[in-house]
Amino acid sequence: MISYIARRLLQSALILVGISLVTFVLLYLLPADPARQIAGRSATAETVESIRQQLGLNLPFYQQYLRYATGLLHGDFGRSYLQKTEVVELIASRLPASLLLMAGAITCELILGIAMGLVSALRRGSGLDNGLMLLSFVGVSAPQFVIGILMLYVFSVQLGWFPIGGYGTFAHLVLPSLTLGVLGAGWYARMMRSSMIDVLRQDFIRTAHSKGLGRATVIFRHALPNAILPVIAMIGIDIGMFMSGIVVVESVFGWPGIGQLAWQAIQRVDIPIIMGVTLVSALAIVVGNLMADLIAPMIDPRIKLR
Structure with missing residues (x-):
């Protein structure tokens, strides 16, 4: 190790x-x-x-x-050309907001994607299966800024359930997290469905049924831990997608994270900030992939790290 x-x-x-x-x-x-x-x-x-x-x-x-x-x-990312402030300080002040948004988005995509994929696999070929897969396809295909604007219009303007923008409370976090999470949820739903269908055909699942184990026990104790492995492996890669999508979503919802900082720097050609945000995003992707690789053997001991 x-x-x-x-x-x-x-x-x-x-x-x-x-x-x-x-x-x-x-x-x-x-x-x-x-x-x-x-x-x-x-x-x-x-x-x-x-x-x-x-x-x-x-x-x-x-x-x-x-x-x-x-x-x-030496830990020096340079100094912003226009803001006259150290880039490290600027990123440090914005990073907590982006990490919070990323955590919310990962939570949303895992809950929605795994649930949709699991239900589709168990109801394979049914109308519910077709409907969920169609919904996942729409989520994967729709641009994030379109999803964000639609959510703002429906849930903030029309229904008034959530604030239009800003930062600071759980209510502010919900819509941006869902906007980022919808894309990943669509991918995870399709991946989870395929993986679950494949696992349910394995011999150990038939053995578990023959031993008289209940359907819920077989699904959640034996099938799900094996089917979820491809999803876990994708989380590290998703961090990179979040870093690219965060720029758009933070702009739509007025979220004060590094995405908004990067967008302002690009408009002003503030090279030290652009470099700093790029390196921090790359570091997040690398760390995410490493964590995914380390978590996989904990779920399935048959996986060996080499």
Whole structure:
């Protein structure tokens, strides 16, 4: 276990280095000029050049990246060009809100997806099965901003059950979590249905029935732990999808997380913030995948970590 974790951590470090390099290259190639953005449209060429020198933007690419990478090794993500604040402080102030939203979304997608997939597998071929699979297809296909706007219109404007936007209470969390969770729930429902149907055909399930075990015991004690493994493996990957979807959902619901921070930084070409949010998102994906790999053997002891 220790050697496996050490190997995965080394792989994760290399992945993060690669992501930082690729992102830095893409931002370096942008036609927008951060120095001009900071100085303003009316600034003189001398002022723009002075800002460029202060920020080190006049240096060759490899020197800029080495300066940034050296700062990362010391925990320095740089300083926001426009907000004049350390990027670490900005992300730290926004990260709890995003983690809370992610936890709510994962909870929603697991509850909805597993329940829908389980019911569909047990009622295979019925009208209920077809209806749930159609619903899951709609959830997978619909854009998240459309789902978010519809939920706001129905549950906030028409019914008045939840606030239109904001942050701070459980009521504020419900609609953004459902909006993010609907996509994952659709995937999980389809995956859970296929996995459950396959497990129910296995010999050990027939053996459990022949021993006289009740239907509920066979399903929830024997079939479900085996069928749920593909879903657990997908959670780590889903964190990456959440990080991309959070930008849209946080903007729709006015949620003060790193997605909203990233969107504001992109509009202003605030490169240190964009780099910081990208690396934090990549780290979340890596950690999520590692946790999924470590949890799987706890559910099914037949899985060995190598």
